[in-house]
Amino acid sequence: MQETKTLSEKSFQMIKIVVPILVTQVALYLMTFFDVLMTSKFSIDHLAGVSIGSSLWVPVYTGLTGILLGITPIVAQLMGAKKKEDVPIFVQQGFYIAIVLAIVIFFGILMFIDPALQLIPLEDSVRVVAKDYLYMMSIGLIPLFLYSVLRSFIDALGKTRVSMIITLLSAPINIALNYIFIYGKLGMPALGGAGAGLASALTYWVILFIAIFIVYRNKPFAELRIFHGWSKPSFIKFKVLTKIGLPIGLSIFAETTIFSAVTILMSTYSTAVISAHQIAMNFTSLLYMVPLSIAMGTTILVGYEVGANRFKDAKTYSWLAVGTAISFSFISATILLLFREQIATIYTNDQAVITLAVQFFFFAALFQLSDSIQAPVQGALRGYKDVTITFIMAIVSYWIIGLPTGYILANYTSFERFGYWIGLIVGLTLGALTLGSRLIYLQRKIKKNDA
Numbered sequence: 001m002q003e004t005k006t007l008s009e010k011s012f013q014m015i016k017i018v019v020p021i022l023v024t025q026v027a028l029y030l031m032t033f034f035d036v037l038m039t040s041k042f043s044i045d046h047l048a049g050v051s052i053g054s055s056l057w058v059p060v061y062t063g064l065t066g067i068l069l070g071i072t073p074i075v076a077q078l079m080g081a082k083k084k085e086d087v088p089i090f091v092q093q094g095f096y097i098a099i100v101l102a103i104v105i106f107f108g109i110l111m112f113i114d115p116a117l118q119l120i121p122l123e124d125s126v127r128v129v130a131k132d133y134l135y136m137m138s139i140g141l142i143p144l145f146l147y148s149v150l151r152s153f154i155d156a157l158g159k160t161r162v163s164m165i166i167t168l169l170s171a172p173i174n175i176a177l178n179y180i181f182i183y184g185k186l187g188m189p190a191l192g193g194a195g196a197g198l199a200s201a202l203t204y205w206v207i208l209f210i211a212i213f214i215v216y217r218n219k220p221f222a223e224l225r226i227f228h229g230w231s232k233p234s235f236i237k238f239k240v241l242t243k244i245g246l247p248i249g250l251s252i253f254a255e256t257t258i259f260s261a262v263t264i265l266m267s268t269y270s271t272a273v274i275s276a277h278q279i280a281m282n283f284t285s286l287l288y289m290v291p292l293s294i295a296m297g298t299t300i301l302v303g304y305e306v307g308a309n310r311f312k313d314a315k316t317y318s319w320l321a322v323g324t325a326i327s328f329s330f331i332s333a334t335i336l337l338l339f340r341e342q343i344a345t346i347y348t349n350d351q352a353v354i355t356l357a358v359q360f361f362f363f364a365a366l367f368q369l370s371d372s373i374q375a376p377v378q379g380a381l382r383g384y385k386d387v388t389i390t391f392i393m394a395i396v397s398y399w400i401i402g403l404p405t406g407y408i409l410a411n412y413t414s415f416e417r418f419g420y421w422i423g424l425i426v427g428l429t430l431g432a433l434t435l436g437s438r439l440i441y442l443q444r445k446i447k448k449n450d451a
Contacts, residue, residue, distance in 0.1 A: 049129025063253025070245025080307025302383025402427020
């Protein structure tokens, strides 16, 4: 990355950083997208099982890998401050944390997933698919977590195009493996939802090996020698990483689990309702990749400028990102409103499911603006390393206000199943307002102190 002077230069640099992140996020997301899509063509019971399984998987893995995202602002600020010699130490400590997290989650899935699924009122066939899907996904935990460290390191250097190339190389492999294991091709048994989990797990191993090869052999990564002179585990460095990463991970966990909680709460409805809800959530999550990518790019850009003590430039990047995301929100809302039925038919031919999904898409369109504000604002705050208050605001917005509101509307009003989606809108809107206020307060405080 380099210092920028004008708004046009900043816009170009943001595009240069964000577009590869977007391609990467979409490609990574397409793994889950094709899990759901290809499973939906196999069986509606397997679709419901993968929906429940992914609702448990996604918040756990995103929340815990979110802890590893603390590497991004740390490395970005070190590079901005010209302290390259400290980078390998923090990356290596990140590897240690990643392995520990992966092992803990692996044994957690083996020990607790069966009793956890028994607590959810599901049809037996759906419960079996969800359990098998999660067992298969757990095979890819270690490579997934290790790759998260490498990607945070790569992106922090501004080389987001490299992450994009790695993911694009692996995406077709995932689709091919899905085809083989879900439908039972090339002599393999037809595993349905479990096959989707196995395909994703094997793809994570491919991603890891490709990333290691590139980082070890190519500039500027090889020059930082993160695989050389291994440092011992350091509790001091762990503390630095977790002080930044833990609130980030918990914030992500708070946001993703509210969507998973809604899916689980809706398990009391029919399989058709669960499937329609998952279809709407799946496609909406695909659209969310744009503000999410802008947020991740904002963390890198703001962190680099803060490390170089260019606070005015950091502020400009922050609000440039928010404005860009808001502009996209109008496009995504329009897509959801105008093409609801066409999108639903991509997933299924079941008319009952399509009718329900079309209704869910209407509510999904309503929270596009809030989603597009809160994501880049969080990204900017992470660039400033202001993460603890962000976590508290997320908990209050999503869990203390948003989810209870949805529960009340779903169970005590005529909104029924759609009440949960209204609760999501309330939580996301409140999160956008509170996080935006925090960013304004922080920037004014920095400006005052700098003056």
